[in-house]
Amino acid sequence: MKLPAVKFDERPAEMHRRDFMKAGAALATVTLAPGVTLMAFGGDASAEASASKRWGLLVDVNKCAKDCDACVTACSKENGWRLPENPETDAQWIRKVNLTDKDTGREASLPVMCQHCEEPPCVDVCPTGASFKRVDGIVLVDKHICIGCRYCMMACPYKARSFVHEDLTDQKPWAPRGKGTVESCTMCVHRVDAGQKPACVEACAATGNGAIIFGDLRDPESEISKALANYPSTALRADMGLNPGVRYQNL
Amino acid sequence: MKRLLVILMLLGGIGLSPAFAQGLGPDIPKATGQPHPEGNLFWRMNHMRLLQHDRDLTMHNGDRHIQASLKTCVTCHAVKGADGKPVGVDNPKHFCRVCHDYAAVKIDCFMCHNSKPEEKTQAYLKPKIPDSKELAAYLKETGQ
Amino acid sequence: MERTIYREIKVTPQVIQIAVLLGAFILAAAVAVLYIEAHGHIVTGMTNQIVWGLPHVFAVFLIVAASGALNVASIASVFGKTPYKPLSRLSGLLAMSLLAGGLAVLVLDLGRPDRLIVQMTHYNFSSIFTWNILLYSGFFAVVSAYLFVQMARGISARTVKVVGFAAFVWRLALTTGTGSIFGWIMARAAYESAIMAPLFIVMSFSFGLAFFILVLTLSCRLTGRVLGVKLLNRLGRLLGIFAALVLYFTAVQHLTSHYWARDGGIEQFLLFDGGIYTQLFWIGQVLIGGIIPMALVFHPTGGIKPASSIVASVLVILGGFAQVYVIIIGGQAFPLDIFPGYTVSSSFFDGQINTYTPSLPELALGLGGVALAVALTGFGMKILRILPTNLSDVNVGQS
Numbered sequence: 001m002k003l004p005a006v007k008f009d010e011r012p013a014e015m016h017r018r019d020f021m022k023a024g025a026a027l028a029t030v031t032l033a034p035g036v037t038l039m040a041f042g043g044d045a046s047a048e049a050s051a052s053k054r055w056g057l058l059v060d061v062n063k064c065a066k067d068c069d070a071c072v073t074a075c076s077k078e079n080g081w082r083l084p085e086n087p088e089t090d091a092q093w094i095r096k097v098n099l100t101d102k103d104t105g106r107e108a109s110l111p112v113m114c115q116h117c118e119e120p121p122c123v124d125v126c127p128t129g130a131s132f133k134r135v136d137g138i139v140l141v142d143k144h145i146c147i148g149c150r151y152c153m154m155a156c157p158y159k160a161r162s163f164v165h166e167d168l169t170d171q172k173p174w175a176p177r178g179k180g181t182v183e184s185c186t187m188c189v190h191r192v193d194a195g196q197k198p199a200c201v202e203a204c205a206a207t208g209n210g211a212i213i214f215g216d217l218r219d220p221e222s223e224i225s226k227a228l229a230n231y232p233s234t235a236l237r238a239d240m241g242l243n244p245g246v247r248y249q250n251l
Numbered sequence: 252m253k254r255l256l257v258i259l260m261l262l263g264g265i266g267l268s269p270a271f272a273q274g275l276g277p278d279i280p281k282a283t284g285q286p287h288p289e290g291n292l293f294w295r296m297n298h299m300r301l302l303q304h305d306r307d308l309t310m311h312n313g314d315r316h317i318q319a320s321l322k323t324c325v326t327c328h329a330v331k332g333a334d335g336k337p338v339g340v341d342n343p344k345h346f347c348r349v350c351h352d353y354a355a356v357k358i359d360c361f362m363c364h365n366s367k368p369e370e371k372t373q374a375y376l377k378p379k380i381p382d383s384k385e386l387a388a389y390l391k392e393t394g395q
Numbered sequence: 396m397e398r399t400i401y402r403e404i405k406v407t408p409q410v411i412q413i414a415v416l417l418g419a420f421i422l423a424a425a426v427a428v429l430y431i432e433a434h435g436h437i438v439t440g441m442t443n444q445i446v447w448g449l450p451h452v453f454a455v456f457l458i459v460a461a462s463g464a465l466n467v468a469s470i471a472s473v474f475g476k477t478p479y480k481p482l483s484r485l486s487g488l489l490a491m492s493l494l495a496g497g498l499a500v501l502v503l504d505l506g507r508p509d510r511l512i513v514q515m516t517h518y519n520f521s522s523i524f525t526w527n528i529l530l531y532s533g534f535f536a537v538v539s540a541y542l543f544v545q546m547a548r549g550i551s552a553r554t555v556k557v558v559g560f561a562a563f564v565w566r567l568a569l570t571t572g573t574g575s576i577f578g579w580i581m582a583r584a585a586y587e588s589a590i591m592a593p594l595f596i597v598m599s600f601s602f603g604l605a606f607f608i609l610v611l612t613l614s615c616r617l618t619g620r621v622l623g624v625k626l627l628n629r630l631g632r633l634l635g636i637f638a639a640l641v642l643y644f645t646a647v648q649h650l651t652s653h654y655w656a657r658d659g660g661i662e663q664f665l666l667f668d669g670g671i672y673t674q675l676f677w678i679g680q681v682l683i684g685g686i687i688p689m690a691l692v693f694h695p696t697g698g699i700k701p702a703s704s705i706v707a708s709v710l711v712i713l714g715g716f717a718q719v720y721v722i723i724i725g726g727q728a729f730p731l732d733i734f735p736g737y738t739v740s741s742s743f744f745d746g747q748i749n750t751y752t753p754s755l756p757e758l759a760l761g762l763g764g765v766a767l768a769v770a771l772t773g774f775g776m777k778i779l780r781i782l783p784t785n786l787s788d789v790n791v792g793q794s
Binding site: 084087088089091092096097098099100101103108112121123124125126127129130145146148149150151153154155156157158159161163166167179180181182236237 | 437446508510517525745
Binding site: 048049167177 | 306310311312313314315322359362363364365369
């Protein structure tokens, strides 16, 4: 198992910033300082994405109740996607999958969402670079440059991504979504950046099942790292060597 | 070139000469909260760049204390409709539409982003606006 | 044997009729695009399970055929077969037109076609798509150059040969790239395979030549220019060989996939119990697109008739279309195997065979792409000296 050994790509944020500075300087000398983020002082408990972290989830399949879908409803409510009315075309950021062992008949149930791979195939195939991995391991779609080609959906081994087939209105302010682009679980990045846990994790805890642990895989003291170190766990499609940030126990 | 013309038109129509405002320029709705330290002129000319720059900061770096956040634009710049509730971008009175309709600019932001202010209880983070002392200290620090 | 003379085609009433017909198809495609743009992909048959649909079948088919259409020119300049020489210009023109038609379909099916400019400014070089964009643009450049050196005066035969060789290498790279779009998808049992690239190359040989034969005979008929029977036969027999190659590579593809797949499920599905996909495979690709055309062109007496080459070309195109359909749609219809050893169920169709019903707008868009390709070829022949005035066997010569 090679979880915390992560090498993160450099992303060209610095380049954007510099380009912007140039453009701004040329445009107007009246400016104080374009690009200066005036609101970057103070504020509440929150931090920028940091490469010293890698966010992950651990699902204990034994604790996941078969007919419970609290995580799914919570995600849907949090991120503003409707629970499937038209399951073929509606987006599903997270879904409950029911399993029956073909040989033994053992049944299990678990949530599947974006697995936040260390080597995400969706990021490799995306022609514009809209699919990307944040330095803290969260895999996102930059919907501002997504052209809706859906190659990432072809390449994802978990079917974690959805395409928005229709016009949407009244989206959640923190989860913009719109027709013609691809989307998936963001690990509730807006909450994580604010120092909170993803909605599914909170909802699962609230049911008393407590089947999902969220935490920093690089921090050996975190609950998730300890659980991973002490008990066996698996990655879905481990054969592909993608080293996902979402792991399952007792599968 | 077209860009320059549009900006000049806007500058001529609004800002400089209020007497012409009704006739020439769009009628920009008043905002609530503190005005931008950089001034209206700067924002009129640069808001698209600021938005684009800062969206990358949030999107890629997880920096949520950005100055140009769409969420906050539509909050301070909310325009109340007939029912006393803030209007969405489907209404031509929406702050982001008045100039754009006038200058025939089309933006797709509100295909995804909500054009109405978020309800207070929902907000995860509240950006803090620096006072002038903080601002000066910060600018000095960054060598501007 | 006289010198080959190339002339622009004349606009006859028949040509106008065809142009109007093509225009109607293109118009229908434009309407379909606006319709899909306005309502979103909800009005197509595509879903979150079958994410690439009929437009991609058309697009991939046209792009693959494009590089193959260049073959005739390559045979003439790279391999020095003189009888093909008078056909080189048409071959280059058709190649570019088919590519343009295919790309148009691909681009217009994007979720956000309005953001094409984003694609032109943001490149992710780990994506094979990005490389394909460069390969496609380069193809236009190289083939244009090739047409130019063929048509300009005073350019040495050596230069033509060098540029022709460059075009040939480029087209191989291009088809390899197109095949790799699928071949590099590890996630899906139907695709992940190194055979995809060479398979796509032989497919391109075959589809491209079939298109070429049809366009050539059609334009000669319309303009009243002579097309030698022997020349047509020769092209037809070549097509037969390519069709055989496609069958061979398909067999290898399915055998290796059967052998290597994590479980043989996908093969069982495509070859035996995949319903429409199984039928398309055996009846569409193998029978209509392979065996019948081969029988037609290699038949000792019947093969000599011009009709057999023409019918064979139509069949190869139909079979090829079925093949691409099975690859693209069939490959997605088969469920992903995320939990080997379990039967699975969910609200997101895990473990189920996905269904797909193409919609009219998709069909209109795809056919519009074909019409665009043909129209561009015709337009090129109208304004440039592409088509030889006389392609009779005496004139073309043998070698």
